[in-house]
Amino acid sequence: MSEPYILFPVPLSELKTLIHDAVSECLAATSASRTGDSPDGLISREEAADLLHISYQTLAKRTQSGEFVAYRVGSRVLYKRTELIAALIPTNRYTVPGNKRGPKPKLRAAA
Incomplete structure (x- = not known):
């Protein structure tokens, strides 16, 4: 002063x-x-899990498998929003990898 x-x-x-x-x-x-x-478009683990509608455990497993890329800044683990969205692949809900099954069959009405 x-x-x-x-x-x-x-x-x-x-x-x-x-x-x-x-x-x-x-x-x-x-x-x-x-x-x-x-x-820079970085979001926290909580925001990433909310964005993808998955749990923290699923986010961690997919990060370890290489499906998602995480960035460590000090003690914080951050994700790029654009990379998370780009990693999502549209798929038919009822097909399984290696299985050529198509969409789920429609249920027949009870007689």
Whole structure:
């Protein structure tokens, strides 16, 4: 504190505006980081599991198998949102790898 501070009265309405603007900027920055809209597109394990609608255990198994790529930043494990979405492959729900079975047959109405 090498320079002295000069305090002067500020009108209450101006003070409210300053506080409102500062809080709005902080909230915008916080919500952007929570929704994964960060510039590098990295999201946490929790957000990745929610995005893919899978459990943490399934996410960990698929990461170990190489299906998903994880990035470690310090003690945090992060995923790139674009890579997770690109790793998803559309598939027929009722086909099994190696099995040429088609769609599930329709049920017949009871007689």
